[in-house]
Structure formats: structure tokens, C-alpha cells
Amino acid sequence: MKNKYPKTNYAFIDSQNVNLSIREQGWKLDFKKFRIYLKDKFNIEKAYLFTGFIPKYQKMYNFLTKAGFTIIFKDIIEHLEGKDRVVKGNCDAELVLQVMIDIQIYDRAIIATNDGDFSCLVKYLISQNKLLYVLSPSREKCSFLLRKAARKKIIYMDDMRKLLSRP
Numbered sequence: 204m205k206n207k208y209p210k211t212n213y214a215f216i217d218s219q220n221v222n223l224s225i226r227e228q229g230w231k232l233d234f235k236k237f238r239i240y241l242k243d244k245f246n247i248e249k250a251y252l253f254t255g256f257i258p259k260y261q262k263m264y265n266f267l268t269k270a271g272f273t274i275i276f277k278d279i280i281e282h283l284e285g286k287d288r289v290v291k292g293n294c295d296a297e298l299v300l301q302v303m304i305d306i307q308i309y310d311r312a313i314i315a316t317n318d319g320d321f322s323c324l325v326k327y328l329i330s331q332n333k334l335l336y337v338l339s340p341s342r343e344k345c346s347f348l349l350r351k352a353a354r355k356k357i358i359y360m361d362d363m364r365k366l367l368s369r370p
Contacts, residue, residue: 210310212335214247215298216272217316218254221360224317224340228361233369238271240367245313245335251301253294255279275301299324311335315360319346326352 225232241247252267256276264274277294295318302312302324312328314321315338328334329352337353339345340360350357360367 210246211308212245212247212311212313213305213309214241214245214250214313214315214338215302216250216252217294217298217314217318217321218252219294220316220318221338221340224344225360227344228341228364230364231369232360232367234267234272235270236367236369240363241313242271247313248309249273249305251275251298253277253298253301255294295320302328306331306333309333313338315340317341317345317349319348322346322348322352325349329354329356 222232238250241250250272252272252274254274254276255278256264257279267274275294275297277297298314298316298321302314310333312333313335314325314328317339321337325334325337334353334356337349337357338360339349339357342359342361345357345359
């Protein structure tokens with residue numbers, strides 16, 4: 204099958220946002236299927252996953268790397284809020300930085316998130332003719348700012364549940 208997107212394209216995935224948004228919908232993303240989908244559908248040569256590093260998940264990180272993702276880790280901060288242990292590892296700045304570091308290498312970028320904080324990045328990529336699509340994990344939870352910035356260049360992952368879900 205001839206690829207509709209023959210150029211060099213990269214994906215930048217807000218891992219926590221994508222994973223939690225999909226789980227809220229009652230399904231689990233099969234990351235191996237997702238990586239194959241990105242390659243086959245959009246000719247994604249490099250797919251970055253941005254996540255906080257938690258040592259007990261090393262096996263999962265190994266699996267994701269073997270599946271073809273390049274993982275960019277953020278150190279996490281753990282603290283107590285009341286009786287709850289809270290883990291924070293916001294990777295937004297790392298994602299934006301990597302998009303800009305690689306901007307001369309890729310032809311088009313996919314940004315996978317629901318987060319409206321990325322609307323300025325999406326607008327910039329559109330202005331540079333560098334945005335392929337925004338992949339939003341949830342039509343219902345996608346930020347209005349992100350939808351507005353992406354305009355018609357948005358695809359909702361909840362429409363791909365059968366294709367990308369894990370048993």
C-alpha cells in the first residue's frame with residue numbers, strides 16, 4: 204500500500220495525557236498497535252513519548268522502546284496531599300523543546316494530547332506548515348483551545364478504539 208504521507212514525519216506524544224484520557228473512556232491503548240498505526244498511516248519515522256520516570260515501571264519502558272518509541276523522561280516530584288501520595292511529572296516543556304530541536308529534521312509533526320497548553324505550539328506549527336495532525340485521545344475532553352488552534356487538523360482517538368485497544 205502506498206503511503207499517503209511519503210515525507211519524514213515525527214510524533215510527539217503527551218503520554219500521561221493520552222493514557223489517562225483513554226482509560227477514562229473505559230479502554231486501554233495498545234501501544235504496540237499504536238506505533239504500527241503511526242508508521243503505516245502517517246509515515247511516522249520517530250515517535251517520542253514524554254513521561255515521568257518511575258523506576259518500578261522500567262519493564263514497561265523497555266517494552267515501549269522495543270515497540271519503537273523514543274522515550275523522553277522527566278524527573279518526578281512526589282509529595283503528600285492530605286493522605287494521598289501525589290506524583291507529578293509534567294512534560295509539556297520537554298515536548299515543546301523537542302519539537303523545536305527537531306523542527307529542521309521532520310517534514311510534518313503529529314502532536315498527541317488533549318491539553319490546551321499546546322495550542323500555541325499547534326498554531327506555530329501550522330504557521331510553519333509543519334503540523335500534520337493533532338491526535339486527541341478524547342473528543343469530549345479535548346480542550347477548546349486545542350480544537351480551535353488545530354482547526355480541521357485534528358483526529359480523535361476515541362474513534363479508533365476498535366483498532367487500537369488492548370484486550
